[in-house]
Amino acid sequence: MSAPTSTPTDVANTVTLKAQCLCRAHSFSTPVPFASLPLKASSCHCTSCRHVTGALRSCDIPWPGPTTTDIARSGLQRYAHSARVNVLFCRQCGTGMFFEEVADGEVPRRYGVFTGVVDFEVNGDASGLRLVAYEDHIFVGDTLDGGSAAWLRSMNGDAGDRTRVWLGGREKSQEVPADAQWPPVSxxxxxxxxxxxxxxxxxxxxxxxxxxxxxxxxxxxxxxxxxxxxxxxxxxxxxxxxxxxxxxxxxxxxxxxxxxxxxxxxxxxxxxxxxxxxxxxxxxxxxxxxxxxxxxxxxxxxxxxxxxxxxxxxxxxxxxxxxxxxxxxxxxxxxxxxxxxxxxxxxxxxxxxxxxxxxxxxxxxxxxxxxxxxxxxxxxxxxxxxxxxxxxxxxxxxxxxxxxxxxxxxxxxxxxxxxxxxxx
Incomplete structure (x- = not known):
């Protein structure tokens, strides 16, 4: 199911953000101006995210394009990950694609696209531009042993900022210092x-x-x-x-x-x-x-x-x-x-x-x-x-x-x- 979006006038200064499931039954795209880059990604290590993905963490970026017609009505299967968040996935191949945040349990207010399903098509010279910035790891405390955050502190490379680590929610819990591991190796x-x-x-x-x-x-x-x-x-x-x-x-x-x-x-x-x-x-x-x-x-x-x-x-x-x-x-x-x-x-x-x-x-x-x-x-x-x-x-x-x-x-x-x- 393809969900086309409108194309901006200044195509030369955009990247096209694409998201597609493994069987290609569901495909989405939207333009992103260079000025909006890098898109900010967050990794969640909570017990729920691990068991709903099978991965050691989930990671998503806010979907920058239209949502009501493109995603909400796409036919993706919904699963209530929590009272306020649904997981949207392809029922044919099982690919998880989006988190859907809902207000009062009904009206979608925000979509986060899983970074693993994302790709980019660059329109113009994007040299020197970072497409995604991995900002933080949240709810690492749920892992008991640090999970994959142990080897994902430098996700942005040597030139990028070190990815922050929170034991619980962002700005609402203890932050692990950049030069420390949680828990201690000992x-x-x-x-x-x-x-x-x-x-x-x-x-x-x-x-x-x-x-x-x-x-x-x-x-x-x-x-x-x-x-x-x-x-x-x-x-x-x-x-x-x-x-x-x-x-x-x-x-x-x-x-x-x-x-x-x-x-x-x-x-x-x-x-x-x-x-x-x-x-x-x-x-x-x-x-x-x-x-x-x-x-x-x-x-x-x-x-x-x-x-x-x-x-x-x-x-x-x-x-x-x-x-x-x-x-x-x-x-x-x-x-x-x-x-x-x-x-x-x-x-x-x-x-x-x-x-x-x-x-x-x-x-x-x-x-x-x-x-x-x-x-x-x-x-x-x-x-x-x-x-x-x-x-x-x-x-x-x-x-x-x-x-x-x-x-x-x-x-x-x-x-x-x-x-x-x-x-x-």
């Missing part, structure tokens, strides 16, 4: 902290969207114990497993499709073998054994009865061999599956409900530092400055935390050095 779990000794439910991490229509479990403690036993037997570990801690790898993904689908410029995934996923409460009975079975169970074609325990889980096939799972009621990104690795699912970190905090560090071994995955999708775009800032700051964070380079990065760096050594 208060965070050590790299080796895990769930191997966790008994019963304490080793199970819920996977929940905001509306709780999606409610599954990751049996993380059991997985870590099994991986440790495999290693003791001399068997090869799956590539997703840290060979030291036996936790699951977590990383930073800059691919265009994940960016658009989640609304987040740099998305955060962890991974799980399908056999370590269960219905709510750790009940493994009846849960699919691989990604192909999951797809068949969720689609429930040919008269097959759908198991009600799948709740509101839906899927969008973004390519013939890829399935993206999301909540059909609140839009949260949940899983990513690809046909050539049926035993494995990507799991959106934002829907993990870990008591340790948003980063779930007793479950996830974070690949801090090094290259963002699919960084080539950001190179050459207006997001390239953000890419370099994130890579630089996540490496600094790795060193500050005392984390080793992750095993995949070490293997890649060693492989790159081998031809050089042979050439000598």
């Amino acid at each position: 208060d965070l779990p050590a790299y080796a902290a895990d769930l191997k000794a966790a008994e019963g439910d304490k080793g199970i991490v819920p996977i929940r969207c905001h509306c709780r229509g999606v409610d599954f479990s990751l049996r993380a403690g059991q997985a870590q114990r099994e991986f440790a036993e495999l290693q003791q037997k001399g068997e090869k570990l799956p590539w997703i497993v840290d060979p030291v801690t036996h936790k699951l790898i977590g990383g930073l993904d800059g691919c265009n499709s994940c960016r658009i689908w989640s609304g987040s410029e740099v998305f955060n995934w962890t991974f799980s073998l399908v056999k370590h996923l269960s219905f709510a409460g750790g009940e493994s009975g009846g849960f699919p054994l691989d990604a192909a079975e999951l797809q068949a169970a969720v689609e429930a074609k040919d008269g097959r009865q759908r198991d009600p325990r799948f709740g509101t889980l839906a899927l969008y096939a973004s390519s013939p061999d890829v399935q993206r799972y999301f909540c059909s009621r609140c839009s949260a990104s949940v899983f990513y599956a690809v046909n050539d690795r049926p035993e494995l699912l990507d799991v959106a970190v934002g829907v993990l409900d870990s008591p340790d905090g948003a980063r779930a560090e007793r479950v996830i071994s974070w690949a801090f530092g090094g290259d963002v995955v699919w960084r080539s999708d950001m190179v050459g775009s207006w997001r390239e400055g953000l890419l370099h800032a994130v890579e630089k700051e996540s490496e600094q964070w790795r060193i500050e935390r005392g984390y080793p380079k992750n095993w995949l990065r070490v293997a890649s760096e060693q492989a790159a050095k081998k031809p050089e050594a042979e050439a000598k």
Whole structure:
């Protein structure tokens, strides 16, 4: 559904702000004068935003164009994120696109477009202009561990202002000093902290969207114990497993499709073998054994009865061999599956409900530092400055935390050095 807007007379001094969902069923555009740049973005790390997006934060900029006809009547699905804010998303592909602020619960008064779905078309010479300024992180206190704000303090690059951090609302809560981390590194779990000794439910991490229509479990403690036993037997570990801690790898993904689908410029995934996923409460009975079975169970074609325990889980096939799972009621990104690795699912970190905090560090071994995955999708775009800032700051964070380079990065760096050594 396309929503055209009027074109200003002085086209040469504008950029065209575009927003589009992954399946392209919904597309919006509006002109923005150079004088109105940069557009100001704010990231929210509250528990609700994480579980309604699947990302570690939401990020939006005020939509500068017409709203009543272009967005309010667009046919986007609405979900009441709170009493005064709706999430507007595509019901076909699950892409979250807008926050809709409402007055008295009825009349829309403001729209914020998710920065992950945004792109720009420059009309004229925009050299030296910043398109987006990332102003602040709010409600970071909800994360318990700082979430992704830890490596997103310099989002505007070396030339831009440092992004401010508030534990609660903007100007209404404690601000974290620019030269400090919250919480202090000394208060965070050590790299080796895990769930191997966790008994019963304490080793199970819920996977929940905001509306709780999606409610599954990751049996993380059991997985870590099994991986440790495999290693003791001399068997090869799956590539997703840290060979030291036996936790699951977590990383930073800059691919265009994940960016658009989640609304987040740099998305955060962890991974799980399908056999370590269960219905709510750790009940493994009846849960699919691989990604192909999951797809068949969720689609429930040919008269097959759908198991009600799948709740509101839906899927969008973004390519013939890829399935993206999301909540059909609140839009949260949940899983990513690809046909050539049926035993494995990507799991959106934002829907993990870990008591340790948003980063779930007793479950996830974070690949801090090094290259963002699919960084080539950001190179050459207006997001390239953000890419370099994130890579630089996540490496600094790795060193500050005392984390080793992750095993995949070490293997890649060693492989790159081998031809050089042979050439000598």
